[in-house]
Amino acid sequence: MANLSVINQTHYDCIVIGAGIEGSATCYQLTKKGVKTLLIEQFKLGHDRGSSHGQSRITRHAYLQKHYAMMMPECFETWARLEQEVGTKLYRNVGLLSVNGPPYKDYNHRGGNLQDMNKPIELLTARQVCQRWPGFSFQPEMKAFVDPSGGVLYADRCLKALQTMVVKQGAIIREEEKVLQIIPGKHVTIITDRGRYTAKSVVLTPGSWASQLLRPLGLYPPLKLTRIKVCYWSEKQPGMLSNYPCFYFLSGKFEIYGLPTSAEYPGLFKVCNHRGQDFTDPEETRTDYTEDIDQLKEFIKTHVPGLVPEPAIIENCIYTSTPNEEIILDRHPDHPNIIVGCGFSGHGFKLAPVVGKILSELATGEKPSYAQLPLRLQIFQKPGATAKL
Structure with a gap:
């Protein structure tokens, strides 16, 4: 090329x-x-x-910041046009489940932005989430909504x-x-x-x-480099989570996201911590950071019992972030x-x-x-x- x-x-x-x-x-x-x-x-x-x-990223209309939420309709349109131009499927619509603990910042702002933009939204209780998707487990005080437009970009x-x-x-x-x-x-x-x-x-x-x-x-600009562990987890019951939505979970303890990876690693579900290990030199090739893996294991045991709480595959991604x-x-x-x-x-x-x-x-x-x-x-x-x- x-x-x-x-x-x-x-x-x-x-x-x-x-x-x-x-x-x-x-x-x-x-x-x-x-x-x-x-x-x-x-x-x-x-x-x-x-x-x-990598092969997958979550996309959605639901966004915490209103100015980003306003950009998303055109993003979806552009990906759809690009699909037509190259004749390749770029997006899988599976929905996005957002689960939030007190004080429900994500639930209020992301969900509110969807409603302000007149985008579809489904409000759910934690019990309803667990009944519909038994591979998840969330406490009764959790609030949730589904952004039906969310899904997976084939990155x-x-x-x-x-x-x-x-x-x-x-x-x-x-x-x-x-x-x-x-x-x-x-x-x-x-x-x-x-x-x-x-x-x-x-x-x-x-x-x-x-x-x-x-x-x-x-x-x-005060840019921070963070190495994120991209982890893939086996299903306890093969196929149980393959048709689940993407999810984003925010509480006082966790900020975790996940998505089905049928085209990437069949039988595995991608679950990652949005936070990772900071470093300073982009030339650094060290990849043995494991501090955040234990937190992911705890999250899997507590909230996604349908997955084996030991990562099957671990990859790396780098965030470059502003304060x-x-x-x-x-x-x-x-x-x-x-x-x-x-x-x-x-x-x-x-x-x-x-x-x-x-x-x-x-x-x-x-x-x-x-x-x-x-x-x-x-x-x-x-x-x-x-x-x-």
Whole structure:
């Protein structure tokens, strides 16, 4: 797929750095407009060093933050269009069950946003949940609702579909090419270990490597790296949970999500802790963190007794998060033709179609389709500061 020929100097309308889901979605939107685009990735396409790999992600209309909830209808529409364009199924509609303990923040806000948007919602008691899905067990004080639109995105297919379309629409993808320097100017210069390029605008979607690229440009958003253990659990009774909905559970003790994985690992159910182990160096390849596995085992024993409380498979994913878990989509304050997309805080995949649209609009000088205020670099700016954020 990728064009791997050596290019000493080439000029583009836009260069996107980082070919994960956000960069690929941005390139998809740019090339749909006929923008001459180069997409650069430091590793092989589909690598497992970030947060876009793997076969499944949860998607839904229900969102805690209203501004993200408002983006989701267009996300669903874009995935459906992409399915038609590439002829590949990208989404499995199984619904999303949200279960919440006191003080019911998730229940009130996510459920309320669904109702405000006139989206279907089914309110359930904990007893009704356990009767319908006996593989679950929740205390009577828990509140629950179902978002019928929720389901599973086939993540690796989604990423490959976007990259297939950007090439079909005229982009060049260069993989295994590391960016060494970004030089601002009327035309931004990108120097890599294999070439030198210029562009009218540049979009940075570098995932865990954001700080390394942003600091030389005078930007210091407080990004935190977290390694999440992605765990798959066997069913005690084969097939019992295969047709269950995705779920999200929030209480004072747990923040856990799960989803059926019939296309990924038949007979296993994916259950993960939304919290993990923090680290500082994206080059670190250590994967033996196990501190959060014990909490997952406890959760399985208590709330999903239909699963064997010992993970059958353990994989890794990396979150790059901001302190308030608001994503950053913004222009550089001093160089408006450098666009930043980072800090997706564990919920970037489902938002990627609209994230790509917003970043493409910023890169081409258009007014963003969605209000940007909650998503700006300046929310981290200290009083009196000008460059460092």
